Amino acid sequence: AQTVTQSQPEMSVQEAETVTLSCTYDTSESDYYLFWYKQPPSRQMILVIRQEAYKQQNATENRFSVNFQKAAKSFSLKISDSQLGDAAMYFCAYRSGTASKLTFGTGTRLQVTL
Amino acid sequence: NAGVTQTPKFRILKIGQSMTLQCTQDMNHNYMYWYRQDPGMGLKLIYYSVGAGITDKGEVPNGYNVSRSTTEDFPLRLELAAPSQTSVYFCASSYWGDEAFFGQGTRLTVV
Numbered sequence: 001a002q003t004v005t006q007s008q009p010e011m012s013v014q015e016a017e018t019v020t021l022s023c024t025y026d027t028s029e030s031d032y033y034l035f036w037y038k039q040p041p042s043r044q045m046i047l048v049i050r051q052e053a054y055k056q057q058n059a060t061e062n063r064f065s066v067n068f069q070k071a072a073k074s075f076s077l078k079i080s081d082s083q084l085g086d087a088a089m090y091f092c093a094y095r096s097g098t099a100s101k102l103t104f105g106t107g108t109r110l111q112v113t114l
Numbered sequence: 115n116a117g118v119t120q121t122p123k124f125r126i127l128k129i130g131q132s133m134t135l136q137c138t139q140d141m142n143h144n145y146m147y148w149y150r151q152d153p154g155m156g157l158k159l160i161y162y163s164v165g166a167g168i169t170d171k172g173e174v175p176n177g178y179n180v181s182r183s184t185t186e187d188f189p190l191r192l193e194l195a196a197p198s199q200t201s202v203y204f205c206a207s208s209y210w211g212d213e214a215f216f217g218q219g220t221r222l223t224v225v
Contacts, residue, residue: 004156006156035213035214043202043218043219044216044218044219045204045206045214045216047213047214050213091156091157100145100162100164100210101147101159101162101172102147102159102206102208102214103159104149104156104157104158105156106155106156107154107155107156
């Protein structure tokens with residue numbers, strides 16, 4: 001079974017600085033998808049960024065980018081120019097290319113300070 | 115443009131009571147999911163469905179039942195509620211390989 005590990009329960013970053021959230025996963029498959037979701041205090045789950053395993057280029061969405069290391073099974077999220085609104089729980093998630101289940105990590109709580 | 119709609123948003127149940135959490139989506143997604151999120155934890159899959167008439171168990175199915183009679187609806191039934199089922203429940207839907215869209219969640223307390 002696939003597992004997703006987020007080893008940082010909490011992280012803190014100053015406004016305008018850059019922070020990197022870590023995620024590793026365990027799989028024997030070559031075809032899969034990886035996601036980062038943001039969950040603010042409102043509880044809503046919001047997609048931040050996605051990465052297809054077959055793509056070598058790292059995904060980027062405005063201030064959010066990933067460092068996808070397929071051989072190391074690592075999928076970290078970099079947030080640049082952090083803003084107060086980035087404060088939230090961040091979840092890494094894995095979906096197999098041959099199955100429909102979406103597996104989540106335990107999350108990282110990000111605090112943004114002035 | 116409703117997306118995924120869950121009802122109710124909050125509910126308090128007594129031990130042994132039953133209830134159904136409703137979930138409907140208007141995006142014609144084939145996949146639908148039910149997750150539970152315990153305090154400070156990630157999301158654990160309860161049940162999922164790949165299309166109308168097809169459902170399958172996730173990681174934590176005990177104490178729950180689902181049905182999928184239409185593409186749009188995927189209700190979650192709790193029979194004989196127990197304190198261990200106190201959690202926040204999320205319904206989600208997606209196309210194959212695409213992002214999952216989530217409902218707003220239902221906070222359930224069993225006392």
